[in-house]
Amino acid sequence: MRAANRLSASEAARLLQRRELSAEQLMRDCLAHIEAREPEVRAFVQLDAASALAQARALDAGPVRGPLHGLPLAVKDIFDTADLPTECGSPIFAGNRPRVDAAAVALCREAGAIVVGKTVTTELANMTAGITRNPFNPAHSPGGSSSGSAAAVADFMVPLSLGTQTAGSIIRPAACCGIVGIKPSFGRVPRAGVKPNADSMDTVGGFGRTVADAALLASVLTGDARLRETPLPESLRIGLAPGPDWAQAEDDVTDCWERTARALAAVAVRCEDAALPSDFADVAAVQSAIQAAETAQALAFEHLWHRARLSEALVALLDRGRNVDALTLAALRARTERWRREIDGLFERHDVLLAPSAVDEAPEGLQFTGDPVFCRPWSLLGLPCVHLPMGTGSSGLPVGLQLVGRLGDDHRLMAAAQWVMQRLG
Numbered sequence: 001m002r003a004a005n006r007l008s009a010s011e012a013a014r015l016l017q018r019r020e021l022s023a024e025q026l027m028r029d030c031l032a033h034i035e036a037r038e039p040e041v042r043a044f045v046q047l048d049a050a051s052a053l054a055q056a057r058a059l060d061a062g063p064v065r066g067p068l069h070g071l072p073l074a075v076k077d078i079f080d081t082a083d084l085p086t087e088c089g090s091p092i093f094a095g096n097r098p099r100v101d102a103a104a105v106a107l108c109r110e111a112g113a114i115v116v117g118k119t120v121t122t123e124l125a126n127m128t129a130g131i132t133r134n135p136f137n138p139a140h141s142p143g144g145s146s147s148g149s150a151a152a153v154a155d156f157m158v159p160l161s162l163g164t165q166t167a168g169s170i171i172r173p174a175a176c177c178g179i180v181g182i183k184p185s186f187g188r189v190p191r192a193g194v195k196p197n198a199d200s201m202d203t204v205g206g207f208g209r210t211v212a213d214a215a216l217l218a219s220v221l222t223g224d225a226r227l228r229e230t231p232l233p234e235s236l237r238i239g240l241a242p243g244p245d246w247a248q249a250e251d252d253v254t255d256c257w258e259r260t261a262r263a264l265a266a267v268a269v270r271c272e273d274a275a276l277p278s279d280f281a282d283v284a285a286v287q288s289a290i291q292a293a294e295t296a297q298a299l300a301f302e303h304l305w306h307r308a309r310l311s312e313a314l315v316a317l318l319d320r321g322r323n324v325d326a327l328t329l330a331a332l333r334a335r336t337e338r339w340r341r342e343i344d345g346l347f348e349r350h351d352v353l354l355a356p357s358a359v360d361e362a363p364e365g366l367q368f369t370g371d372p373v374f375c376r377p378w379s380l381l382g383l384p385c386v387h388l389p390m391g392t393g394s395s396g397l398p399v400g401l402q403l404v405g406r407l408g409d410d411h412r413l414m415a416a417a418q419w420v421m422q423r424l425g
Contacts, residue, residue, distance in 0.1 A: 005029040009071055009159035009213035016070040023056035023070030027114065030072045034116075034157045040138055041155050042131045043148035045077050046084045047117035055114045065112030067228070068220055073113040074152045074161035076145075077121050079105050080193035088195050089121040089130055089145075092306045102193025104162060104204045104221055111220045116158055119148025122369060124299060125164060125197050128311040129369050134176060136397050140362040143173030144369030146207070150177040153207040160217050162206045166197045166291060167379050168358075168372025170205045171402050174387035176362035176370060178398030181207050182214040182414070185407050186382030189221040198294035200333070201287075201379050211421055214386060215414040226411035232419045233412075238264055239274030239350030241404065244281040245373045250360035252393030257356060260390060260401055260424065264354070267423045274353055277342045284373050286332050287380035293329050296321030340381050340407075347406040352416045355404055357387045361397035375402075384410040386417045390424065 004012065004026040015021035031049050038044060052072065059070050075081060078088050080098035087093045100106075105115065120130035122145040132147040134140040135155035142151040146163030150173035153161050163170045165183045174181025182205045189204040196202060204221060208214040212228070219227035240261060242249070249257070265271040296303070296318045302310060303318045310318075324332075346353065356374040363370050378385050384407070389400040403420065405413030 003029045003033070005033045005156050007159065008210045009208050010210060010216055012159055013067065013069070013071060013216065017064055023059045023114070024053065026070060027052055027056040027072055030116065030158055037155055037157065041133055041135055041151050043119055043152040043155065043157060044074070044117045045087065045120055045148070048084060051083065052114050052116050059112065059114070066220070067111050067216060068108055068160070069112030071113050071160055072116045072158045073108055074117060074119045074149055074158045075105055075115055076149045076161070076163050077118040078125050078164065078195035079162060081105055081115060081118065084115070084118050086118065089123045089125070090309070092302055092309050098193070100193065103190035104194070107220055108162070113160070119152055119161060121145050121147060123311055123314055124302065125166070125169065125195060126295070126317065127313045127369070129366055131366070133366065134362050134397070136178065136362070140364050140397060141176060141366055141369050143176035143358070143362060145169040146173050147369065150174055150179060150181065150207050153177070153209060154179045160206060160208055160213060162204065164194060165203050165205060165375070165379060166201045167287065168375030170207070171357050171375045171385055171387045172370050172372055174207060175357040175398065175400050178389045178400070179207050179209050180211055180214040180389065181205065181387040182218050183379070183385045184218055184222055184410050185384045188410060196298040198291040199298065200294060201291060201382070203379070211386070211388070211414060211417045218410065218414070222410065224411060227414050230411040230415040232415050232422070233351065235267070235269045236416055236419060237270040237349065237351045238268050239346055239353045240272060241274045241276060241353040241355045243276070243355060243374060243377060245284055246356070248359050248371070248373055249356055252361055252399050253356055253359060256390055256399045256401060260354070263424055264420065274346050274350055277339055280339065280377070283339065283380065284376040286335060287376040289324055290329065290332050290336070290380070292317055292321035293324035294321070336380055343381055343383070344407065352413060353404040355402050357400055357402040361393040361395050361399060378404050383407055384413050386413060388417060388421060
């Protein structure tokens with residue numbers, strides 16, 4: 001029998017619910033794999049094996065707690081945790097010990113999940129990379145900023161993990177690591193206790209190895225059981241939305257796109273180009289400017305009191321954001337609202353949009369986590385997104401694409417994602 005850590009979250013959850021697998025055995029297998037692989041992957045900044053095992057034994061001795069009963073969970077190190085430090089990938093917060101859990105962490109614990117440890121994030125969930133390596137090739141980045149969370153799931157250390165996205169910090173690491181990442185609709189998951197970055201875009205989500213895994217986690221985070229219960233559609237109307245920056249895609253991504261579009265066109269009711277707004281060409285620049293301005297506000301304390309302890313890249317971002325004046329910011333937000341209305345209209349004709357997740361396979365080296373350009377439009381608009389792994393590129397690293405859903409229709413998006421994965425085999 002294969003080690004329990006190789007089970008998907010959904011498979012493990014079914015066995016745990018039926019008491020055919022103990023939470024302790026699953027935890028022991030996960031911890032053994034972490035011990036073997038962590039020196040190379042370096043996904044974690046904090047681990048508490050003794051506490052995790054004690055919690056697993058307690059769950060085995062009591063009633064089934066909830067849909068995540070007994071599942072090991074890794075948590076990005078910008079989420080407050082009452083039992084572990086939260087250091088946000090920055091020396092400014094070294095040794096920081098919150099007194100309470102972030103709301104998302106508490107929701108997962110309430111549903112029966114066991115927090116194994118905290119995972120590596122980039123500096124304050126921004127650009128400067130952490131120490132995590134890609135499980136497929138340690139010479140390559142796992143993506144960011146949810147670096148350790150994606151790598152831990154991809155490497156079978158844990159079945160589920162929490163991450164956040166402001167630009168591309170869930171979808172892009174999922175693409176780099178060949179797993180499923182879900183960014184729910186903006187505002188669907190509480191952000192209390194999560195280090196803020198950009199107030200109009202920060203979104204809590206996470207990672208699993210299958211669509212069902214991601215839906216299970218998202219159903220707990222949102223409180224919407226439909227995410228794991230919605231029947232699959234008989235077919236789909238798919239809008240192709242490569243976006244205005246499609247020219248930046250490298251060959252492995254364009255090949256994946258063309259192959260996937262052909263396959264879906266053969267089985268979907270409709271698979272055609274989506275009519276994006278006529279002035280959508282600079283959407284990435286608009287998202288970047290709003291994010292910079294809001295991040296400068298969110299990190300005002302760090303900029304004022306700890307500027308010398310920030311990376312040069314982050315200081316430059318904050319300085320740029322401080323130069324976005326209030327009138328300009330208001331105009332950019334008004335434009336965003338108009339785009340949001342126009343894009344919403346597309347879902348009268350299309351059930352989901354197909355879009356690229358990353359410009360290429362995972363970048364070589366550990367200093368650059370990748371360009372989020374293909375994620376910026378959907379983060380700006382707050383739309384739910386799910387990355388779907390679809391094979392490997394020319395270097396043997398994962399490639400895939402994302403599906404984008406209508407605002408608030410996360411459950412239909414996940415049903416569509418499952419439909420796509422079944423049809424693509």
